[in-house]
Amino acid sequence: MIDTSRRWLRRNQTNFAVGAGVLGAGYVAGQYVLSKIAETRQRMNEDRVAKENLRRRFQQNQEDCTITVLALLPTATENVLDVLPVERITQDLQQKKAERLGRSAATLDNSSAIPSSGPSSVTDDDGRSLASFQTESYLHASQMVASTPIPGEAGPSRPTKSKAQLWNELKITSVTRAFTLLYTLSLLTLFTRIQLNLLGRRNYLASVVSMASHSPQDPTISLENLDDDNVEQSYGNDFETNRKFLTFSWWLLHRGWRDVLQKVEVAVKAVFGPLNPREDLPLEKFSALVLEVRREVEGATAEERRSHKWLPYLLPPREQEELVLRESGMLKSPSKSQTVTIPSPPATPAAESPRSSFSSASLRRLLDETADLIDSPPFTQIFTLLLDTTFSHLTDREIRTEAYRLPDPSSMPRVQEVPDLDSSLAKAKLAAILAVVTKQAHAIGNGVPNTYAQAIENVKELEAFAAVIYSSHFEFEALGDARSEQLTTEPPMREKVWSEKQGAGMIGAATGVFEGVWGKVTGS
Numbered sequence: 001m002i003d004t005s006r007r008w009l010r011r012n013q014t015n016f017a018v019g020a021g022v023l024g025a026g027y028v029a030g031q032y033v034l035s036k037i038a039e040t041r042q043r044m045n046e047d048r049v050a051k052e053n054l055r056r057r058f059q060q061n062q063e064d065c066t067i068t069v070l071a072l073l074p075t076a077t078e079n080v081l082d083v084l085p086v087e088r089i090t091q092d093l094q095q096k097k098a099e100r101l102g103r104s105a106a107t108l109d110n111s112s113a114i115p116s117s118g119p120s121s122v123t124d125d126d127g128r129s130l131a132s133f134q135t136e137s138y139l140h141a142s143q144m145v146a147s148t149p150i151p152g153e154a155g156p157s158r159p160t161k162s163k164a165q166l167w168n169e170l171k172i173t174s175v176t177r178a179f180t181l182l183y184t185l186s187l188l189t190l191f192t193r194i195q196l197n198l199l200g201r202r203n204y205l206a207s208v209v210s211m212a213s214h215s216p217q218d219p220t221i222s223l224e225n226l227d228d229d230n231v232e233q234s235y236g237n238d239f240e241t242n243r244k245f246l247t248f249s250w251w252l253l254h255r256g257w258r259d260v261l262q263k264v265e266v267a268v269k270a271v272f273g274p275l276n277p278r279e280d281l282p283l284e285k286f287s288a289l290v291l292e293v294r295r296e297v298e299g300a301t302a303e304e305r306r307s308h309k310w311l312p313y314l315l316p317p318r319e320q321e322e323l324v325l326r327e328s329g330m331l332k333s334p335s336k337s338q339t340v341t342i343p344s345p346p347a348t349p350a351a352e353s354p355r356s357s358f359s360s361a362s363l364r365r366l367l368d369e370t371a372d373l374i375d376s377p378p379f380t381q382i383f384t385l386l387l388d389t390t391f392s393h394l395t396d397r398e399i400r401t402e403a404y405r406l407p408d409p410s411s412m413p414r415v416q417e418v419p420d421l422d423s424s425l426a427k428a429k430l431a432a433i434l435a436v437v438t439k440q441a442h443a444i445g446n447g448v449p450n451t452y453a454q455a456i457e458n459v460k461e462l463e464a465f466a467a468v469i470y471s472s473h474f475e476f477e478a479l480g481d482a483r484s485e486q487l488t489t490e491p492p493m494r495e496k497v498w499s500e501k502q503g504a505g506m507i508g509a510a511t512g513v514f515e516g517v518w519g520k521v522t523g524s
Helices: 003-012 015-082 085-111 116-135 141-148 163-212 239-272 281-300 304-308 318-327 334-340 352-372 376-400 430-446 451-457 460-471 474-479 482-487 495-498 502-510 508-517 519-523
Strands: 280-283 427-429
Touching: 003 015, 015 163, 015 239, 015 430, 015 451, 015 460, 015 482, 085 430, 141 163, 163 281, 163 352, 163 376, 163 430, 163 451, 163 460, 239 352, 280 281, 280 352, 280 430, 281 376, 304 376, 304 508, 376 430, 376 460, 376 474, 427 430, 430 451
Parallel strands: none
Antiparallel strands: 280 427
């Protein structure tokens, strides 16, 4: 029995060996497949977490942009209100009306003659127009102080103007003020989006590279590192550089808006100048007048709008960059100008320390990239969309409901059996429209909540534009050398990139570009 079993085993030992080999190979292959599946699952989970982290950072960055715009806008608003004192002109008109009524009362006391119907209607029209300005406009604090006489002191002598001159000045000033604030709000929104998304992109890349350079099992706590191997310094996540870069919004808030005002004022005088304040205007005609002003300012055709350069309104010339840093408080004394002057990209002074030269080079690169973005065709496209939104909010909602007493289109039902009032037949006097425009100027600059800023936030193309900025050039920044010598000699690439991504196709592809950011960074 034992011999028989031994012979059977000896006879089938080859089969047993093959079977054991097959089982062992199957076990090894199964373990390999399971490890690959686990690895793939872990990688997918890491990618999902990374994309969600990127999206969360991006959304937080856009909220920071909105908060920043609302914090900076009152500065420009105060400057515009000081230069265009509509309320003071209104007070002069009211004073003239009071003087005229006093003279009329004296005349009625001395004579019992019945006045003609023509002057009475004119007086009633002026009274209603001024009453609308008095009830629907605000008085700025600086204008209130300037217009209140101090007892015992003679007020500043102002040239006496006729009623017609005052009404014409009121017409031009009120429209110019509101339109200037709309342009300033749109420019400030776009400029802030560019600034914060450029910095957000660099900070995010620095955090990703920093996490990748440290092992997850390493429990070491890393404090501030000022050496040359500091990843955050290498990729531009430098606090001083970021501060200097953000202070360049000073130019729009204190200088650029003046150029905008001058351009808008010329267009308003050309379009609204011939109109009489007592003239009845249909809503369609007023909208056409607003569109004509925009054509004068931005350009009548798409080609003219693309060729219009908004860069001088947002960034100073290179020779005045030091002035911006000094006026904004970043440069304390002229003696420090040599250490803060932003060098040109081709060369880096050899006498500078590595960190200071890189800080200046990084700031120079941020400013050049910002300038290229502003001069790109997508900037003009998004800027036009923002202006369409803000001007539509002013004309089709505020003026429509307050001056023309028409229902708000957004609150109207889609199907109406019998319309209450045809908007093409509704008319309002220009003086009443000016009163609403004067009121809306304060809502644009100091409104709480700011409905114009909220309308801008609803423009989807603006978020797509920000996503393209946030996700572009990751290959260049992730794979490029961090040394300052190469950063200062690297030629600008933004003009080429943005010339290839112009038009609606670029905006529509923004989501796909944004989704692929993590893959670009990790190389997966």
